Amino acid sequence: MVDLKTILLVEDNPNDVELTLEALLEYNLANHVIAVGDGVEAMEYLRYEDKFKNRKKGNPAVLLLDIKMPRMDGIEVLEAIRKDDKLKTIPVVMLTSSREEPDLKKCYELGVNAYVVKPVNFNDFIEAVKQIGIFWALLNEIPPGD
């Protein structure tokens, strides 16, 4: 069995969290998902701060980031990660409700690895999330040193 790495899901909407996990269930990927509610928590997780002080070491295999979130939004998280030498190699996939040109542009400028619009149709949504999970958590070779 491949040693699966964690998927960090940053999503403020519990429904979306549930649906995303549902989608990842099929490949047993759901067990490796850590879901946090906003950007601040995501950064705490990544930097072993606060309640994540004692979490298991290691960067997640991929970060699934919603854009619109309270406190610190997805784009800010992306920016913070890319500026942090310890975190900047983590693959980041934006998983967001709509395709807004300025958001898309900004994300790619910041070096996002993928930008995925959550389809309204649930089957499509499941399919999309599954593909992301398979690709980033199973197939992608993570950068050395993690």
Add this chain to the structure above:
Amino acid sequence: MILVQLLYNLTVLISLSLLSGFIDNRFDRNKLIGKISQGVLFGLTVIVGMMHPFVYSEGVIFDGRSILISLCTLFFGPISGGIAALMGIVYRISFGGDGIFTGLLVIISVYLVGFYFHNKKKQSRKILTTNSELYLFGLFVHVVVLIIFVTLPYKIMLETLKTISFTFIVVYPIASLLVGKILIDQEKTRNIINELKESEQHFRNFFDSALVGLFRSRISDGMLIEINSIGAAMLGYTPEEMIGKVRGLDLYSNPNQRNKLLELIKIEGKVDNFEVELVNKKGITLNIAISIKAYPDRDYFEGASIDISSLKHAQKEIKEKQYLLSKAQEIGNIGTWEIDLLENKIKWTDENYRIFGVEIGTQMNYELFLKLVYPNDIDYVNKQWLAAVEGKPYDIEHRILADGKIKWVREKADLTFDQNGKVTRAIGFTQDITKRKDNEVELSRQKALFEAIFNCIPDAIVYTNVDREIIGVNLAFTSIFGFSFEDLMGKKTSYLYESLEEYEHQGKTRFNLTATEQALPYEVKYRKKDGSIFPGETLGTSIKSGDDSIIGFIGIIRDITERKQADEKLKESEYRFRKLYEDGAIGMVMVGKDFKFLMANRTFCQMVGYPEQELQQLTFVDITHPDDKAKDIPHVKKMMIGEIDVYRTEKRFLNKDGQTYWAQLTLSPFYDLNGQFIYNLGIIFNITERKKLEIERQKFFMLAESSSEFIGMCDLEMNPLYVNPAGQRMVGLPDMEAACRVKVQDYYFSEDQQFIADDFFPRVLRDGHGDVEIRLRHFQTGEAIWMYYYLFSVQDDSGTPIGWATVSRDITERRRAEVALRKSEQEFRDLAESMPQIVWATRADGWNIYFNQQWVAYTGMNLEESYGHGWDKPFHPDDQQRARDAWQNAVNNKGIYSIEARLRRFDGEYRWWLVRGVPQLNEQGEILKWFGTCTDIDEMKQAETEIQKLNAELELKVEQRTEQLEASNKELEAFSYSVSHDLRAPLRHINGYVDLLNAQFKDELPVKAHHYLKTISGASSQMGILIDELLQYSRTGRKEVRKTLLDMDALLKEVLEELKTVSKGRKITLDIKELPAVLGDYNLLKLVWANLLDNAIKYTRYQQTAQISVAYKEEAKDIVFCVRDNGVGFDMKYVHKLFGVFQRLHSQAEFEGTGIGLANVQRIIHKHLGRVWAEAEPGKGAKFYFSLPKIERN
């Protein structure tokens, strides 16, 4: 019993034989030890035999002794036989008995018989070798023995003979034969062995001392088994170094050669004299010839080798030498030949063939050679050769015919004589001497020619050796001097001179070894035989041999007595002529073909200032004035070819100082007898002075003629003598004649005539000159010509007046301008005064010289105050500096001065004025004056201020509005952003959970619940679509149009490709025209086409065959595109709703849709500054139009 004994004897014999062989092998029977050994052996055997004899009676015994002793002696010689016999005798004596005597006799006799035959055998080995001979020998021995038995006592004798005769005659010879045979065989074997040994020794000696290399090597591994010292030395080794250590096959330097050799051996079993290259111990390659024979059954090669390296080298050297010889012969044109007189064969070298033109290799003999000799020379050559054979030397030159060409050859031979003094062979050479011969012939021809010339020359010619002794004279010499050649033989040239002094002076100084080559003739006085003296023009030179050394002298003497006399006369007349020529008043020159001065007399030289020598370096052209060259040269050239006889001209020369020199030149050409031009004789008169005067006069004349002033002259009767062309023109007269026909008075108007005739002219005559402004009358038009009339009196040399002259100027224009100026000045003033503006004028420096009344009226300043530098006084203090700067700027740029400034009114109020000034420039672009105006702009200025204020307010408002608009735009963006995120999320959730419900609890839910879930899911999907389209609509509104040049055809194609999924399964006829390119936003226009075509496909859904067409038409400024379908159409009543957001003309059930598409289309087209509209009828299809601006051509 006898037989047993016999057998016993025989056995002993055979054993003996074998033992004898055994000994013989170890001890050479030719040596003493061998002989003794054999003797002892045989002796012992005899004793053994005698110990067991065949005893006939007491004392009478028979045994094999006769056989043994005879054979021993026969085969091993007297010594061995003697020993054996002696031993037998001793033993027999010890034995005693009756037969002792006979026994001893037998021994002795057989010994003697053996000895006898032994000697015979020594002489010839062939004796006693065959069986029968051996047998007869045995028989003979035993017959002898039987005869000896006679010596026995009679009784015994008879008995014995009776008993043993048979044995002795039959058995013993056979036994002898048998034993002898064995011994012979042994002997033979031994001989063979000895011979073998001997031959081996010979072979070994030969092998070691052979002069060729010999060797043997194994076939299987190539190893050398044997090699003699020569063979080894050949390769730089000793045999010990090679045998068993060197493989013969490794010695070959060239493997191909080795392989070839091996192959030959394989096929032939041997090779003979095969040349190979072997490498010696030092690694040097040698040429070796080897012969090899193979013995495959014995596994070896045997071979012999000879070092032929030096041979090869020598061969090569010989070849090279032969080549060199042949080359040398070729180069020297020398061939060699050899004749064998006995066989009549001639051998030629290649060059010999070449000389004779015979193909190389052709077999030659004497007859063939003769055939090649030039026919006229054959007899000569043959005779010479026959003489040579008789012993005369053979060295001849004759001609041959080689390839049809006549060649000269020299042949020389060396003959070889036998003991009888007969010639057997000869070796000789042939040399091609054609060239030399040709030269000789040419030389003799030239010599003859020279002699003929020598004697034909009318001048006396004498030539001498280096000591000036006369060697030869020509015919002319003898006739001139009167000496015959015999008279002069051995005489020196001094003999010919008038006196010894003359010789010393002339001859000796010129005809000597150091004299340089003398070319110029000189005059010498000679004495003839009759003693008379004559002058001889002498030309002499030394004669030089090929190496440049002087070998003699030659002198050519011409009798010039007559010429001298003629010269004297000529000199005299020439002197006279020369005097005339040199010092006459006329310049004279001789000019040659190339215009060179051949001669120039002193007068001419003085004229042009060049000495004659210098002049001779120049040409006629050089000293001709440049302006006259064009005229002179063609004429002179014509004279040279005889077209003109004489050329006379007045021309200018340039003298040495560069001064022009006028001369009259007369040139006449001189020709030789053939009419060829030789030179021009030129005669030159000095006309400079005359020309100067002429030119002066001409100058004045020209001045008057070309002057634009009226210049005229009249006599005292006032008859015009001269009126210049300008004067004629002024008064309208055609020429001088006409001008002189009228009286001076007639040039004036009648009212002025009296003044002129009675007052002005007499006054001028009195005062010398005078002037007046007066009109002349134009003779044609009667117009008045105002003149500044200057008149002066003309006097002759003595001071007596002879008439008047005038130089007058037409001043009509000036007078006209003065009038006009006055008029225009007045007009300007009138205009300036009538203008509502202030008008002013200043000098260039700003000094005011004019103001109109308006200035006075406004400023309240009077003109005196205003003129001068006070112009800036009325300016508002705040504007004064600005006004001065603007002024300075205008002055600097010579441009317009313009300023708006406040001027003080008389009552102290300031009003705004526009002050403008224009500079008046002269032809040099300098400012003469300024003219300007001041215009009251006060009201305009106030209005402007008002407008500015209003504009400022307006801008402020616009700014505020823009800010508001931007704010609302931002709000809208934020709104749609929220909508896209926040409205979509719940929809997704609804969908998600419905699906989860379906997936996980499908079976537990009632049918109706399924229906509800489906409805929920459908509704949420529809809402999702609505949101997406609404968002797109909103984005379209916000989006900036990025225009590029678009290929509409390509764009449409793309759209149709994307719509394929929609039109799947439908029967659609597309009619799409080729479309023009437009400027537009790619993505937006793509959306337009997608919406319109999607609609067309959608609304034709219920037609059997959908017909959709796309076309366009060009209008003045736009291109109108049209999408037409045959679908359900719509009622034009509702057309106004068509492009509204969320407006639909069909129900969702009929045709699905959101009502956003066409709204989007409209928005995009409007953003492209186009229009969009539709035409339709229910059930009859629809037409959607949109227009886009045409691309502007530039």
